[in-house]
Amino acid sequence: MPRPIQAVIHTEALAHNLRRARVAAPDARAWAVVKANAYGHGIERAFEGLRAADGFALLDLAEAERVRALGWRGPVLLLEGVFEPRDLELCSRLGLWHTVHHEAQIDWLAAHKTHAPHTVVLKMNSGMNRLGFRPEAYRAAWARLNALPQVGEIVLATHFSDADGPRGIAHQMRAFAEASRDLPGERSVANSAAALRFAGSDEAVRADWIRPGIMVYGSSPDFPVHDIDHWGLQPTMSLRARVIGVQAVQAGDTVGYASRFTAPGPMRIGVVACGYADGYPRVVPCGEPGTPPTPVLVDGRRSRIIGRVSMDMITVDLTDLPDAGLDSEVTLWGRASGGQVLPIDEIAQAAGTVGYELLCALAPRVPVRVEP
């Protein structure tokens, strides 16, 4: 028998979450963002759940080839554009849309031979100061692209630094609107957080292509202010393992490396076949006095981690779960087989990070099963 750990991908939950994105911006088209191997889910595994998308947005040519190999003939967008001139050949061959965010990419296009003009997404740096042309350079970049026979449609785009936080997007929306005011073409600005928080009240956020990522994968972009229940999202990846050992300890006994947990009295402890080498974060609190509990579901019931997460094992408290024991199902995040939910955002918070990082870090050694 293989080691009893598994990640389950929930196809219907992916489809549900994508529909939820469309509710936020009913008239927009939606890119399903599948960079980072569909946020750790696997592009091939997530594809069925996301096939109602209008396009797939991703980072590199290898991912684009995988989407085409799945038979997808609709739009595919390279979110960072091409990295060198010869990448444009594959863009032509596969019909990829690509982001243009610096001058050299325009030079490369101008020197590129293609039969069919490319659709490009011209990116503005409206304040995040990562990729894109500054507002004062945007029009000139647009004019250069517009004059190239290699270029067909030009979509206007920007990306928000604070769509999930208190600063919000107003300052960037203003910069984007002003610098693109009378330029023709479709617009694309909204990531998950902007779609959920601002698309309802601002039609410029709803236009014309939204780019939902994290929400599609069942993590709330603004947790803990709002959880997935609030946004109507469902977990799409569940990490489940089984109890492979049980210990009875007495008051004063310690558990695990560095003796981080000391039993205050008699306790039952379950040893779970999941560790940091599976992608579970090692840094979560392990039951020390004064730390918040790190939740797990044991046979669908909430318990907590006690003792430090090790490479291959986690120890959990079974004291109040007399029916739990060897072979009990432990859900580290996502949905238990009985349906109970432990949002990945709670684990991410315990680890001082975000759902994105945990999803992307699912280890290759974890077997993955795709459920309808």
Ligand SMILES: *Cc1c(COP(=O)(O)O)cnc(C)c1O
């Ligand atoms: C990753 C990414 C997105 C998706 O962001 P989420 O926060 O996951 O919704 C949208 N647009 C761009 C340019 C991105 O790089």
